[in-house]
Amino acid sequence: MGYLNQDPEDIEKMRVAGRLAAEVLEMIEPYVKPGVSTGELDRICNDYIVNEQHAVSACLGYHGYPKSVCISINEVVCHGIPDDAKLLKDGDIVNIDSP
Numbered sequence: 001m002g003y004l005n006q007d008p009e010d011i012e013k014m015r016v017a018g019r020l021a022a023e024v025l026e027m028i029e030p031y032v033k034p035g036v037s038t039g040e041l042d043r044i045c046n047d048y049i050v051n052e053q054h055a056v057s058a059c060l061g062y063h064g065y066p067k068s069v070c071i072s073i074n075e076v077v078c079h080g081i082p083d084d085a086k087l088l089k090d091g092d093i094v095n096i097d098s099p
Contacts, residue, residue, distance in 0.1 A: 017099075020053055024069070024098040027052075034090045038071040042082035045069045045098065058099035070097035 006014070027048050031041060046068035049055050057068035065081075072080035072095040073088070079097070080086075088094060 020049075020055055021098045023053065024048060025096060028096060028098075032088065032094055032096075034088050034092075036088050037084045038073070038080070038082040038086040038088070039084035041071055041096070042067045042069055045096075059097075069099070071095070072097075 024045055028041060028045055031044055046057065046060070049057050049068060059065050059070060060068045067082045069082065070079045071082045071086075072078055073086065073092050076095075078095065080095075
């Protein structure tokens with residue numbers, strides 16, 4: 001299996017994308033607490049991505065995906081779809097994928 005030969009411009013774009021994703025995760029951390037819905041966390045992330053970073057989530061609209069981030073709780077391994085009915089509880093394991 002080979003590797004992708006990226007030019008310096010492509011590598012810089014990947015660095016920027018990684019930095020933006022890391023900023024979203026740092027921003028959302030204080031909001032991740034019992035009683036908050038994953039839908040609310042998604043809205044907070046989307047507002048930050050659009051209004052602060054002046055960017056667009058790679059998830060939003062990808063193959064019809066309706067949200068800006070993926071939020072998985074406990075046994076959900078990945079790609080959990082945020083929902084206002086999914087409230088975080090004390091002790092939950094929360095994974096947020098920010099593109």
